[in-house]
Amino acid sequence: MTILVQFAIGLIFGLGLIISGMSNPAKVLNFLDVGGIPAGTWDASLAFVMAGAVAVTFIGFSHVLKLPRPFFAERFYVPARKDIDPRIVVGPAIFGIGWGLAGFCPGPALTALGFGSRSAFVFVAAMCAGMMLARFIANLPSSARVAAPTDPLET
Amino acid sequence: MIATSFTPVASLLGGALIGLSAVLLMWATGRIAGVSGIAARLFPPYEDRELAGRLAFVAGLVAAPLLVLLVTGRLPAQTIAATTPVLIIAGLLVGFGSVWGSGCTSGHGVCGLSRLSVRSLVATITFMATGIATVFVIRHWS
Numbered sequence: 001m002t003i004l005v006q007f008a009i010g011l012i013f014g015l016g017l018i019i020s021g022m023s024n025p026a027k028v029l030n031f032l033d034v035g036g037i038p039a040g041t042w043d044a045s046l047a048f049v050m051a052g053a054v055a056v057t058f059i060g061f062s063h064v065l066k067l068p069r070p071f072f073a074e075r076f077y078v079p080a081r082k083d084i085d086p087r088i089v090v091g092p093a094i095f096g097i098g099w100g101l102a103g104f105c106p107g108p109a110l111t112a113l114g115f116g117s118r119s120a121f122v123f124v125a126a127m128c129a130g131m132m133l134a135r136f137i138a139n140l141p142s143s144a145r146v147a148a149p150t151d152p153l154e155t
Numbered sequence: 156m157i158a159t160s161f162t163p164v165a166s167l168l169g170g171a172l173i174g175l176s177a178v179l180l181m182w183a184t185g186r187i188a189g190v191s192g193i194a195a196r197l198f199p200p201y202e203d204r205e206l207a208g209r210l211a212f213v214a215g216l217v218a219a220p221l222l223v224l225l226v227t228g229r230l231p232a233q234t235i236a237a238t239t240p241v242l243i244i245a246g247l248l249v250g251f252g253s254v255w256g257s258g259c260t261s262g263h264g265v266c267g268l269s270r271l272s273v274r275s276l277v278a279t280i281t282f283m284a285t286g287i288a289t290v291f292v293i294r295h296w297s
Contacts, residue, residue: 005183006208010215011222013176013188013261018223018231020169026157026234032283032290033156043159045166050264052170053177057269060178070185077185079257079267081274088274089281091256092263096282098248100289102237105260106253107190109246110213112233114220119235123246130250131195138255139200153192154257 002072014111020049023111025103032100079154091134098130156294157234177266184208189262190216191253256282 014023021027030036030043069075099105104112104123112120135153177188184205186193193209196202224230237245253259256278258267263282267275 002183003207003211006180007211007215007218009176009179009183009188010212011219012172012179012215013190013212014216014219015222016169016172016174016176017216018169018219019172020166021159021162021231022169022173023220024159024231024233026232026236027159029236029290030156030159032286033294034287035291035295036156041156041158043161045159045162048163048166049170049173052167053174053265054170054268056171056174057177057265060174061181061266061269064178064182067182070181071183073183073185075185076181077187078270079187079272079274082272084274084277087255088257088277091252091254092258092278092281093252093256093285094248095252095256095259096285096287097289098245098250098252099260099282100286100293101248102235102242102245104235104245105190105249106194107216107259107261109249110190110194110216111219112235114217115230115233117233117235119237119239119242122239122242123237123249126243126246127250128194128198130247130252131191131254132198132250133247134251134254135195135198135200153195153254 005072013107014114016053017108017111020052021045022049023108023115025108028103028105028108029100032103081154157236173261173265174269177261177269180212181266187262187266189258189266191250191259192257192262195250195254252282 017023031046036042180188263275263278
């Protein structure tokens with residue numbers, strides 16, 4: 001049952017990506033291209049994706065997180081970290097460069113697999129390799145690092 | 156570059172669906188709908204027993220275009236201009252960076268901002284800035 005529900009939730013996410021235009025890298029790149037504003041080629045649509053998503057999530061989370069517990073789980077796993085460490089800047093900086101190169105971030109890239117495009121498979125394979133590399137390095141013990149009590153993937 | 160048209164209504168609607176999905180996942184499993192975190196946890200080392208649920212979520216993402224094809228009889232435009240070497244480099248950077256920075260556009264940009272997380276705000280501003288800078292360098296400096 002949980003599996004079916006999570007499949008349906010992923011399906012809604014994917015439909016959102018397709019309807020919003022996020023699944024089209026050309027649209028993403030035209031949004032990131034603020035240099036195209038004078039020429040009139042800038043596509044502001046993605047700001048609307050963000051607005052719609054954040055508005056619904058903000059309202060939804062405020063209600064859901066008041067519940068005693070999630071429907072299928074023991075508790076909520078909401079990230080509690082507030083510290084600004086170097087990784088919260090360096091990681092997204094690297095991520096943004098890759099995003100700007102191809103126009104794909106993880107969600108749209110996975111949804112693009114369903115379009116049957118070879119390029120999406122190439123991108124996703126490389127993305128998974130990059131993820132595994134980061135997890136491998138992040139989990140390496142280091143005397144220089146202050147003991148991190150949290151999950152390295154925690155938002 | 157390939158010209159695209161401004162689609163505020165469809166984008167707002169699609170964004171709302173993404174938000175609905177994030178809210179439903181939190182309601183059902185208590186988890187953040189961060190696609191990079193969900194995808195990265197499909198690989199070992201495993202920290203919990205929720206692999207099947209994550210696989211199901213990703214399967215839903217991949218199946219979405221098939222549902223659109225079934226209902227409307229066609230797939231919307233998807234133009235990937237990047238060459239294979241660029242796709243490989245971009246994929247490595249996106250994968251590495253999203254795990255190193257604990258999230259991507261969905262985890263930080265949607266769920267994090269909605270929780271008023273300062274870490275997610277820093278992350279979102281940073282990846283927007285480097286994404287914009289990258290496209291600017293490619294399109295206007297060469």
